[in-house]
Amino acid sequence: MLLVYTHKITPRLRYTFKHICTAILGIPVKFTTAVDEFIVHDSLKLSYTNKPLGKEIHIKSQEVLFEQGISDMEINVQPWLNTKCFFVTGTKSALPYDIFAAAFVLLSRYEEFLPHVKDTEGRFPASESLGYQEDFLTEPVIDIWAYHFKEVLQLKFPDYDFVTKKFAFQALVDVEQAYEMYDIGFIREITSFASDVLRLQFSRLWLRLQINLGLRKDPYDTFSWLINVQKKSKFKFLFFFQVGDLSTYTRNIRYNKQSFRELIKMVGDYSEIGLLLSKEALEQQKNMKTEKIRLEGITNKPLNAIRCGSQMASLPSHYREMINQEVKNDYSMGYPDTLGFRAGTCTPFFFYDLDYESITPLVLNPICSQAQSFEAEALDAKDLNEVLDVFFKMKAEVEKVNGTFIFSFKNKSVTGKGQDEGQWKQFFRQLVHE
Numbered sequence: 001m002l003l004v005y006t007h008k009i010t011p012r013l014r015y016t017f018k019h020i021c022t023a024i025l026g027i028p029v030k031f032t033t034a035v036d037e038f039i040v041h042d043s044l045k046l047s048y049t050n051k052p053l054g055k056e057i058h059i060k061s062q063e064v065l066f067e068q069g070i071s072d073m074e075i076n077v078q079p080w081l082n083t084k085c086f087f088v089t090g091t092k093s094a095l096p097y098d099i100f101a102a103a104f105v106l107l108s109r110y111e112e113f114l115p116h117v118k119d120t121e122g123r124f125p126a127s128e129s130l131g132y133q134e135d136f137l138t139e140p141v142i143d144i145w146a147y148h149f150k151e152v153l154q155l156k157f158p159d160y161d162f163v164t165k166k167f168a169f170q171a172l173v174d175v176e177q178a179y180e181m182y183d184i185g186f187i188r189e190i191t192s193f194a195s196d197v198l199r200l201q202f203s204r205l206w207l208r209l210q211i212n213l214g215l216r217k218d219p220y221d222t223f224s225w226l227i228n229v230q231k232k233s234k235f236k237f238l239f240f241f242q243v244g245d246l247s248t249y250t251r252n253i254r255y256n257k258q259s260f261r262e263l264i265k266m267v268g269d270y271s272e273i274g275l276l277l278s279k280e281a282l283e284q285q286k287n288m289k290t291e292k293i294r295l296e297g298i299t300n301k302p303l304n305a306i307r308c309g310s311q312m313a314s315l316p317s318h319y320r321e322m323i324n325q326e327v328k329n330d331y332s333m334g335y336p337d338t339l340g341f342r343a344g345t346c347t348p349f350f351f352y353d354l355d356y357e358s359i360t361p362l363v364l365n366p367i368c369s370q371a372q373s374f375e376a377e378a379l380d381a382k383d384l385n386e387v388l389d390v391f392f393k394m395k396a397e398v399e400k401v402n403g404t405f406i407f408s409f410k411n412k413s414v415t416g417k418g419q420d421e422g423q424w425k426q427f428f429r430q431l432v433h434e
Contacts, residue, residue, distance in 0.1 A: 001028045002153075003045040005038040005053065012065040013048075015352050015359050016104040024146040024347050024401070026163030027153075044157055048100065052092060057156055060089040062101035068357055070113050075105070077134040083144045084136045094152050099145040106131075106142060106344035108352045112315050124315070126338035137340030138368075138394050143347055143401035165402040168235075171432055172331055172408035173226060174276055174309060174371065175241045177251050180412070181211045182218035183259045220412045223263065225425075227270050233432040237271045238331070240307045240408075243294045244278025244287070255294050264298050274305030274331065282308060285321045292325055305329045307408075310336035310372055319351050323362050331406070334367030339390050341368055346403030368394050369407045388427070 002021055006013060009031045021029040032038055035053060038045060045056060052058035064073070064087075077086045078097075085097040105111070112124045119125040131137035150162065197205065210216040230237050241264055243255035253260050264273060275295045281287040292303050306327045308318055322330055330351070334342050343349070343366055351362040374387055391407075398405040414425050 001030055001043060003038060003041045003043070004029060004031050005033070005035070005045070005047040005049065005056075006031060006061070007033065007049045008066050009033060010066055011357055011359055012067075012104055012108075012352075013100075015350070016065060016100045016107065017048075019107060019345070019347070019349050020100065020103055020142065020146045020149065023349060024143055024165075024345075024403075025150050026165055044153055044160055046094070046153075057094045057152060058092065059095055059098060059100070060093040062087045062098045064101040064104055070110065070354055072114060073105075075130060077130070077136070081148065083139055083141050084134060085141070085145060095149060097145075099142075099149060103142045103145065103344070104352075107349055108354055109315060109343060110354065113354050123336070126335040126340065126342075129342070131340060131342075131344060132338070136344075137338070138390055139397055140341050140344065140346035140401060140403055142343075142345040143403050144397075147401055167399045167402050168404040169432075170235065170365075170404060170406045171237045171428075172274075172307070172367070172406065173237050173239045174307070174408055174410045175239060175252070176276065176309070176410060177220055177253075177412065178241070178260060178263055179218040179253060180220045181208050182221065183257060184253055219415045222411050222414050223267055225414065226411065227267070229429055229432060230270065235432075238274055238305060239267050239271050240274040240276035240305070240309075240331070241295065242276040242278055243291050243298075244280055247278070247280060249279040255298070261298050264295075268299050268301075272305065273299050273301075274307060274329075275303055276307050276309055282318060285317075285324075288321050289325055292327070303327060305331060308332040310370065316353060316355060319360070319362055319364075320353070323351075323360055327362065329363050329365055331365045331367060331408075333364045334370055334408075335373070336370055337372045339369045339373050339387070339394065341366055341394075346398045346401065346405065348404060365404070365406055367406045367408055368398070371408055371410045371413050 004017060014031065017029050017031070021027045027044065038047070038053070047053050047056055047058045048061050050061065075086050077084050078088070080097060085099065085102055087098040087101045089096060089098050111128070111130060116124060116128045126132045126137065129137065153160070154162065207216065211218050226237065242250060242252045244250040244252070246254065267273065273295070275292060277288060277291060281291050296303050306322055306329070309332070319330065343364070345366055346368065348363050348365045351360045351364050353360055369391060374384070395405050409428065414428055
């Protein structure tokens with residue numbers, strides 16, 4: 001156990017030390033303000049305050065973990081070994097930077113509570129983030145800092161038996177639209193048929209006819225293929241189904257259709273099922289409860305995982321409603337159109353509510369990339385290989401720190417044949433089988 005001496009024990013302090021020491025490094029941590037207790041402790045210990053007590057491991061503290069409320073702060077990011085950091089400490093500190101204060105700024109999403117420029121969808125864009133502006137967004141910097149801290153502990157306490165975490169991998173499959181043409185309803189079928197005729201898309205008309213006669217599978221029905229890929233991998237996928245009502249933004253088939261319910265149950269026999277919130281559920285909190293009840297009614301299981309997808313606009317309010325609905329795990333902590341670690345870590349962490357200065361029970365599972373990340377980044381780079389290079393470099397960084405590599409795909413991302421199949425299906429299969 002690591003004993004931390006400090007002049008004041010705060011929720012921010014507990015939150016940050018437990019993430020770095022316990023969640024990342026596997027070291028139990030305890031806090032004290034009593035000098036006598038600190039002196040007699042005969043195992044791992046460090047002082048986190050303004051001045052060292054003696055010759056112990058000491059990290060000079062910034063004021064961030066002892067403050068309350070939100071205020072604008074000056075942050076000067078500098079190179080440090082193989083990464084970057086901020087909040088310089090001085091020569092008497094065991095580390096040249098206060099990694100705990102810096103980690104709290106990133107984990108709490110401090111910058112998202114401050115005034116910022118929103119994108120056209122009302123979201124916090126990656127370009128406004130410190131990680132993007134200082135070019136460390138694609139690194140799990142908090143986990144890297146934690147391992148530098150571990151090296152300091154190992155030098156001081158060589159006999160301590162440190163726990164080694166294992167690298168974990170998780171693929172999320174977003175089912176925004178289970179089927180493109182199959183069982184979409186009479187009115188939608190007639191409308192789509194008329195649209196194909198007006199645009200002279202006779203190949204789609206022929207495909208639509210074959211699907212409705214049961215001669216071909218729907219293009220978006222890739223679930224059997226995905227499950228077969230999963231069977232040969234070392235982990236299970238996590239499928240997020242959208243069960244919102246039909247709208248401009250929600251194009252899935254009705255949640256109460258027998259074919260859709262049977263699909264969800266079939267997938268649930270092989271994988272865990274989560275809820276992909278509709279835009280309407282994010283705009284009106286009562287809809288989040290409705291959609292949660294719908295999915296639980298289909299699976300006959302309590303909902304354990306939820307995702308906002310690309311529509312998350314108001315970080316604290318969405319998370320508070322998830323807590324009210326007793327959801328345990330969120331998988332929204334990532335940027336919809338940019339590769340990178342939004343909170344600077346590749347280790348699941350608890351949501352800290354800055355408005356209430358409290359540690360909540362909601363676990364945020366950081367996602368390093370989403371399906372739209374590839375689409376948007378590829379358009380900018382004009383070369384998908386460049387995007388994939390960044391993707392695999394991030395995966396390598398996560399492996400170095402034994403973190404959790406989480407990325408999301410859509411069921412319709414792996415629909416194609418020929419060249420498209422070679423590009424996406426092979427990539428996906430290779431990734432999960434490595």
